[in-house]
Amino acid sequence: MKYLLSFLITGALLFIGEMKAQTNETKGQEPDKRPNIVIILGDDMGFSDMGMFGSEIKTPNLDRLSQCGVRFTNFYTCASCSPTRSVLLSGVDTHINGLGNMDEWTAPNQEGMDGYEGQLNDKVVAFPQLLKDAGYHTYMVGKWHMGKSPDKIPAARGFERDFSLLDGAGSYWDMTNFTALTPNSLFTEDGRYLTKLPKKYYATKTYTDKLIDFIASNHGDGKPFFAYVSYQAPHDPYHLPKDWRDRHIGEYDIGWDVIRKQRLQREIELGILPGSTKLAERMWFVPDYSLLAPATRALFGRKMELYAGMMENMDYHVGRLIEYLKEIGEYENTVFIVFGDNGAEGNDLGKMISGTPGTRDFLFFASKWSQTNPNAWGDPGSYVGYGPGWAQVSMTPFSQYKGWLGEGGIRNALVVSGPVVRREKGSINGGLMFVGDIMPTLLEIAGAAYPKTYNGNEMPPLIGKSWMKVLAGEAESPRNQKDYLAWELFGNRAILQGDWKLRWEYKPLGKSDWELYNLSSDPAELNDVASQNPEKVKELVALWDDYVKRNHVILPNRSPFEGLSDQLPMRFPVEEGYPPLINKRQYVPPQDMMTDPKK
Amino acid sequence: MRKHNKYMYFRCFRIIAASIITLMLVLPAFIFAQGDGPRFYWKGLAGLNAVPVIGSSKSGNANPSDPSHTVSPGSEFTATLAMPGYARMFSLFNRSAMASVIVPVGRISGDVIVNGLDVSQTARGFGDPMLQLGINIIGPKAIKNLPDMLRYKPGFSLDIIGSLAIPIGEYDNESQVNIGQNRWYGRIGMPVVWQLGKWVPGKRTTLEFLPAVWFFSDNNDFVGQKMETKPMFQVEGHLTRDFMERFWGSLDAVWYTGGEATIDTLNTGKLNNFGIGGTLGYQINDNMQLTIGYMSTFNDPEPEDLKMDGFTVKLIYGWHKLIEGINRLNSE
Numbered sequence: 001m002k003y004l005l006s007f008l009i010t011g012a013l014l015f016i017g018e019m020k021a022q023t024n025e026t027k028g029q030e031p032d033k034r035p036n037i038v039i040i041l042g043d044d045m046g047f048s049d050m051g052m053f054g055s056e057i058k059t060p061n062l063d064r065l066s067q068c069g070v071r072f073t074n075f076y077t078c079a080s081c082s083p084t085r086s087v088l089l090s091g092v093d094t095h096i097n098g099l100g101n102m103d104e105w106t107a108p109n110q111e112g113m114d115g116y117e118g119q120l121n122d123k124v125v126a127f128p129q130l131l132k133d134a135g136y137h138t139y140m141v142g143k144w145h146m147g148k149s150p151d152k153i154p155a156a157r158g159f160e161r162d163f164s165l166l167d168g169a170g171s172y173w174d175m176t177n178f179t180a181l182t183p184n185s186l187f188t189e190d191g192r193y194l195t196k197l198p199k200k201y202y203a204t205k206t207y208t209d210k211l212i213d214f215i216a217s218n219h220g221d222g223k224p225f226f227a228y229v230s231y232q233a234p235h236d237p238y239h240l241p242k243d244w245r246d247r248h249i250g251e252y253d254i255g256w257d258v259i260r261k262q263r264l265q266r267e268i269e270l271g272i273l274p275g276s277t278k279l280a281e282r283m284w285f286v287p288d289y290s291l292l293a294p295a296t297r298a299l300f301g302r303k304m305e306l307y308a309g310m311m312e313n314m315d316y317h318v319g320r321l322i323e324y325l326k327e328i329g330e331y332e333n334t335v336f337i338v339f340g341d342n343g344a345e346g347n348d349l350g351k352m353i354s355g356t357p358g359t360r361d362f363l364f365f366a367s368k369w370s371q372t373n374p375n376a377w378g379d380p381g382s383y384v385g386y387g388p389g390w391a392q393v394s395m396t397p398f399s400q401y402k403g404w405l406g407e408g409g410i411r412n413a414l415v416v417s418g419p420v421v422r423r424e425k426g427s428i429n430g431g432l433m434f435v436g437d438i439m440p441t442l443l444e445i446a447g448a449a450y451p452k453t454y455n456g457n458e459m460p461p462l463i464g465k466s467w468m469k470v471l472a473g474e475a476e477s478p479r480n481q482k483d484y485l486a487w488e489l490f491g492n493r494a495i496l497q498g499d500w501k502l503r504w505e506y507k508p509l510g511k512s513d514w515e516l517y518n519l520s521s522d523p524a525e526l527n528d529v530a531s532q533n534p535e536k537v538k539e540l541v542a543l544w545d546d547y548v549k550r551n552h553v554i555l556p557n558r559s560p561f562e563g564l565s566d567q568l569p570m571r572f573p574v575e576e577g578y579p580p581l582i583n584k585r586q587y588v589p590p591q592d593m594m595t596d597p598k599k
Numbered sequence: 600m601r602k603h604n605k606y607m608y609f610r611c612f613r614i615i616a617a618s619i620i621t622l623m624l625v626l627p628a629f630i631f632a633q634g635d636g637p638r639f640y641w642k643g644l645a646g647l648n649a650v651p652v653i654g655s656s657k658s659g660n661a662n663p664s665d666p667s668h669t670v671s672p673g674s675e676f677t678a679t680l681a682m683p684g685y686a687r688m689f690s691l692f693n694r695s696a697m698a699s700v701i702v703p704v705g706r707i708s709g710d711v712i713v714n715g716l717d718v719s720q721t722a723r724g725f726g727d728p729m730l731q732l733g734i735n736i737i738g739p740k741a742i743k744n745l746p747d748m749l750r751y752k753p754g755f756s757l758d759i760i761g762s763l764a765i766p767i768g769e770y771d772n773e774s775q776v777n778i779g780q781n782r783w784y785g786r787i788g789m790p791v792v793w794q795l796g797k798w799v800p801g802k803r804t805t806l807e808f809l810p811a812v813w814f815f816s817d818n819n820d821f822v823g824q825k826m827e828t829k830p831m832f833q834v835e836g837h838l839t840r841d842f843m844e845r846f847w848g849s850l851d852a853v854w855y856t857g858g859e860a861t862i863d864t865l866n867t868g869k870l871n872n873f874g875i876g877g878t879l880g881y882q883i884n885d886n887m888q889l890t891i892g893y894m895s896t897f898n899d900p901e902p903e904d905l906k907m908d909g910f911t912v913k914l915i916y917g918w919h920k921l922i923e924g925i926n927r928l929n930s931e
Binding site for chain 2: 249250253293294295297298299302371373374375376379
């Protein structure tokens with residue numbers, strides 16, 4: 001009896017085991033239908049730089065994604081790169097996730113404070129980790145900029161495979177970086193620090209090659225993948241292969257004023273912006289292009305030619321990725337999210353670092369970055385950025401650019417395409433979207449949950465809202481009129497609720513006081529209406545105070561913008577055609593009244 | 600965070616001025632017996648002017664001021680010449696063009712064989728002025744303004760040139776040694792400049808060729824005799840390379856063939872000679888460039904072969920009224 005019982009139990013267990021194995025096997029044969037996810041992040045790409053957002057720059061592959069998906073025109077990021085990236089990956093405010101300030105600009109009073117580590121801290125979990133836990137392959141290529149130590153690199157934050165530039169920028173051709181104390185860029189591949197770069201390295205191409213390899217290496221195992229394609233392009237320096245440099249020779253000699261007008265016209269025609277939209281004032285320290293000499297126009301124009309080449313080259317490699325996904329039959333099941341990480345770059349990083357002769361970094365630039373001849377622009381050793389005039393073009397029609405909290409610093413173009421999009425293909429949406437929404441959206445797509453605790457740490461609440469209903473066409477915005485977005489970076493601060501935006505910025509770009517704008521009627525922030533709306537200012541300041549309290553915001557006691565008033569010319573309004581002294585053309589008398597002298 | 604606009608403008612003009620400097624190198628320095636020299640056919644901004652002064656010291660068995668290089672076997676010529684000139688770049692049919700004139704001056708001494716006797720003769724004074732007009736036919740369009748110049752890269756550039764010497768130089772019909780040639784002569788040539796790699800000061804490399812055919816009219820009074828010279832074909836080649844932004848060098852070679860001369864019934868035979876040498880160039884400042892070169896024939900074992908070698912020093916002063924104006928304003 002004892003033996004019989006034992007035999008029956010053993011038999012029953014074997015049967016159950018067999019059944020379970022069969023079930024698992026069946027499950028293993030069923031492909032995971034969850035979509036793949038690809039985030040394409042253009043570094044410093046501006047609001048109007050893609051063709052479908054009004055650009056003259058040719059971006060057919062990004063446009064193709066727009067035509068298959070939705071364009072969002074009211075999408076916000078942070079004002080600079082690492083804060084945006086930290087919010088993207090953690091879904092938590094910068095002042096909590098470690099990027100309360102950029103590592104490069106941490107103020108003395110922020111040193112050592114929680115939320116100001118200058119890297120993505122351990123109080124948050126990066127969503128690639130959660131996607132990995134949920135059964136996704138997780139890949140990253142490109143710029144990281146959220147920590148360099150072994151516990152902060154992509155492999156430590158959930159990326160199964162990576163090929164990453166850990167720094168915020170650097171050469172596209174080699175490992176050269178910008179300062180004497182950080183002469184070399186740091187790269188990792190699959191969690192190991194690289195001693196050298198692959199042969200024939202060019203950032204945008206190599207990142208794409210690597211990602212295709214990553215996808216190929218696991219393709220067919222039934223698991224979906226998430227890919228974070230964090231291109232370095234089109235961030236300065238404008239390094240690009242020769243055959244991409246000369247595709248727009250002379251086209252930008254007409255200048256930033258004309259190109260901005262053309263872009264605005266196209267934005268209106270495409271429906272990106274309402275017909276009543278006006279251009280923001282040209283920054284007062286940016287010269288009127290029509291007053292420049294032809295050679296100066298050509299030189300400035302050349303910089304924009306290179307920028308356009310950077311965009312087009314990036315678009316080409318996006319096209320390679322798309323083609324590859326089509327080839328392996330994954331394109332239709334892939335969600336693409338495309339955006340720029342902040343406003344276009346109007347600052348001259350190279351000059352900021354090396355601008356003072358006799359300094360250590362001037363000497364470093366002399367040895368590593370001194371290829372200043374226009375024919376060398378694009379080569380290793382050249383450092384070209386296009387400056388504030390063209391940055392405003394990239395951010396047409398908005399005011400200001402990267403680093404600032406004008407719309408030109410934080411509002412960017414967003415494209416979402418793929419199987420989760422149920423809206424009309426190629427449609428445009430004006431719902432209020434934020435980079436912090438991406439994490440909850442992707443967790444929902446992947447069927448993953450945001451944990452209350454992770455690795456023993458209690459997780460802060462997510463600040464974003466899932467876009468799933470918006471993408472499905474069930475809602476126009478993930479936010480209601482009461483929801484607000486808030487920013488603080490470098491001491492500049494802003495809050496946005498409904499149509500109203502309150503901002504405080506350092507002089508002279510700001511007023512070092514609160515300014516109020518109604519974005520629905522004035523997206524270019526031309527008219528500060530704070531004095532006419534004191535109650536609204538008070539209401540929004542109260543929200544701002546609430547934001548500061550909730551997120552432990554510590555206003556910096558030093559800022560990259562301190563002393564800017566002394567470096568820029570005095571601010572006067574920019575009026576087209578003023579002064580007539582230099583704008584009036586030669587008077588031509590009537591022909592019949594003209595004569596030669598009598599003697 | 601940012602320097603003032605004025606700095607931006609200044610930086611632009613610095614780049615422009617630097618670009619002009621690099622193109623100053625195009626200015627001419629015609630030297631007989633050594634070819635035109637490297638970087639002779641580089642293009643410049645229309646309106647660019649240049650005055651080259653060329654000093655040369657040569658010796659050999661042919662008159663250095665005679666482009667046909669008619670060899671006098673057993674003779675020994677030495678020449679100390681200076682060649683001032685003037686050149687101007689302009690646009691012709693939207694192509695780069697250059698007109699130039701150069702006048703050899705100086706003295707030539709020769710130990711020549713006259714009626715079997717070794718005789719020393721000397722000539723001095725002005726030679727035949729040489730006029731030249733060249734126009735580009737393949738390559739970038741004329742550099743008519745500063746933006747064109749900023750964007751200029753020669754790529755593969757082919758010109759057509761015509762030269763003509765006017766026989767008004769000093770000539771003694773009793774002497775075999777003369778600085779003037781007492782005949783019309785000239786050439787048709789097709790210079791090529793082929794950019795290899797980057798066109799960035801400090802990194803430029805070019806391969807240059809000048810195939811040309813020289814034509815000579817008769818000299819009806821060459822020591823009382825008639826001298827006829829058949830056309831001569833000449834090819835010169837240069838491999839030039841920047842060493843630094845302002846310092847460059849070139850390997851030079853020249854080949855002559857033809858040019859068979861007949862003095863009454865005496866035939867000198869045709870040339871078939873190579874010369875090789877090198878050139879170093881240095882841009883002294885925005886307006887001035889110095890080059891030093893040496894060239895020597897090397898396949899010259901027979902008495903009737905051309906034997907010649909020489910040093911050449913060129914100083915070229917160039918200017919453009921626009922750049923001069925910018926410099927005046929910048930120096931205020």
